[in-house]
Amino acid sequence: MDVDAFVLAHRPAWDRLEYLVKRRRKLTGAEVDELVDLYQRVSTHLSMVRSASSDSVLVGRLSGLVATARAAVTGAHAPLWHEFTRFWTVSFPVVAYLSWRWWLGSAAAFFLVAVVMGVWVAGNPEVQATVGTPSDIAELVNREFASYYSENPAGSFALRVWINNSWVAAQCIGYAILLGLPIPYVLFSNAANLGVVGGLMFDAGKGDVFLGLLTPHALLELTAVFLAAAAGMRLGWSVVSPGDRPRGQVLAEQGRAVVSVAVGLVVVLLASGLIEALVTPSPLPTFLRIAIGVSAEVAFLAYVIHFGRKAASAGETGDVDDAPDLVPTG
Incomplete structure (x- = not known):
């Protein structure tokens, strides 16, 4: 032309x-x-x-x-219900689906660091000595870890958990402004902390307690964090390698995708917080508590795959209808 x-x-x-x-x-x-x-x-x-x-x-x-x-x-914008439906059946799931490589990579790196750190701590008394005194470690593995989930009323604990988890995800989303460069450090810090606690628990013969209390809520919680990290790093990479489209256009599109992920994760992390507050400390058998957590995780992944794949096949990217193709420059 x-x-x-x-x-x-x-x-x-x-x-x-x-x-x-x-x-x-x-x-x-x-x-x-x-x-x-x-x-x-x-x-x-x-x-x-x-x-x-x-x-x-x-x-x-x-x-x-x-x-x-x-x-x-x-003469008018689309009805609110239409925008609401589009968000949950197109915008959010397709962004999550298209980010699966970054998502999976974040998860693999996180668990690799956590496992390596856990093995190192569990088999090294010298390292444990740098973590705390023997009495401090004994207090952690015998009381503090388990009591953390039950020492506060469920309602206030759920709110606190939601705020804490949202903060970690918000850091990953916010660091997209810095091209996602600090996100690996955020993931590494959280993975290292998880590995240290896990190593101490397993070394004390409390591995079943550790996994039994962590698994019900951590599956969905960590999935949300990995998705936030994936969206942030994907945006950063779009600046480095925009492909055959103008960099400004790709950056604007990915920036709006990050906003979609941030809004969607508010609900996902709320569900995770409710599980942590109501299911994790409950008197239900451990296998049943874990089954609830696994079911929530499978349901979320099935939702993303079903709606995300369908939207991606239709050529959707999760961008808003009639969005401008450039970042506003004022």
Whole structure:
């Protein structure tokens, strides 16, 4: 496509559409018909430019014009219930699904660090001495670890857990601003802490207590953290390697995807917090508590795979409808 010739041929239509949109409250019947016709034509122009040109400025202008014209033609935004449904069946699951490589990589690295750290602590009295005194360690493995889950009322404990888990996920989301570079450190710190506690518990013969109390809620909780890390690092990588599209366009798209993940994880971490507050310290048999945690994890993964794969097959990326193709520069 000869972009200059294309712009020269169609600019009068774009200018006319822009003029009609600005006067949309004062249009005559004939002008309303013209507005609808121009909106359809410029939408086609936008599709042609997107597929045949890398001119980000032109794409950005037409994208904004089409979005504004659509609002003028329809006269209202989509109903709230439609946006709510789209978020939970398209936007959130497809972003999670498309991030699976980063997601899986974060999980693998996390558990590798946790296991290595646990084995190192469990078999090394000198390392244990740097963690705490023998009495401190005995207090941790014999009382503090288990009592942590039951010493506070379930309601307040659930709120505290939710806030704590949300903070870890928020760090991963927030560090996307720094291209995701600090996210591996956040994961490493949490993995190291988990490995140290696990190593002490297993070394004291309390491995069953450790896994029995941790597994019910940790599966969903850590999955949420890994997803937050994946979204943040994926955004950072989009700046380093944007592919064959303009860097600004890719960054804007991935930035909106990170926001979708942040909103979705609020609910996921709330579910994890409720399990930790109500199921983990409950008198239910250990196998039943673990089964509840596994069921919640399987349900979440099935949800992401089902809706995410379906949306990805339809060409969805989780981006908002008619989003601008560039990051606003003010």
